[in-house]
Amino acid sequence: AQKITQTQPGMFVQEKEAVTLDCTYDTSDPSYGLFWYKQPSSGEMIFLIYQGSYDQQNATEGRYSLNFQKARKSANLVISASQLGDSAMYFCAMRGNQGGKLIFGQGTELSVKP
């Protein structure tokens, strides 16, 4: 069975510091994709970054990077230079077998302190 685990229900980070949000996954498929989404308090789901299982390099998108460790089955999100607007729920997700569905973790609530 495919599964995503996010073990940090909540985290705090000081503004301008970097923060790592943990995500581990379980799958027996050799080909898979991992996604991170942000959900601010307004409720919308915002796509941040994608990592493919065969990608040789870690994905980066602006201040977001993905620390992909395939052997450990982890895909941690790193946010550099945190901003107050980064305060939100963050979800890790994996592409499932069924019609490209996404399997989500339970999320991590990030609070950025001024």
Add this chain to the structure above:
Amino acid sequence: DAGITQSPRHKVTETGTPVTLRCHQTENHRYMYWYRQDPGHGLRLIHYSYGVKDTDKGEVSDGYSVSRSKTEDFLLTLESATSSQTSVYFCAIRQGPNSNQPQHFGDGTRLSIL
């Protein structure tokens, strides 16, 4: 902006009544999804569609049906609503045939069943 509109945005109804949620897209994407979001569960797939009149069940499909008679509209119906279906419902589209392409979400519908 992925051109996804969910309606209604909020609805309160009573147990046993039928409810239909609408997802409308403007960009002719083939794949559409319905998820529900509950505390402690992240997002879970209810149903998805891979074309007009082509739909399939997700992991939490009991009590729900869907229809897609036009490319742009994907309807989710609760035939006889129950309190356990109180949730936030998200529609998503996938912008392309590759299952590793990200899904983009509508703004959600907050449904309360009393």
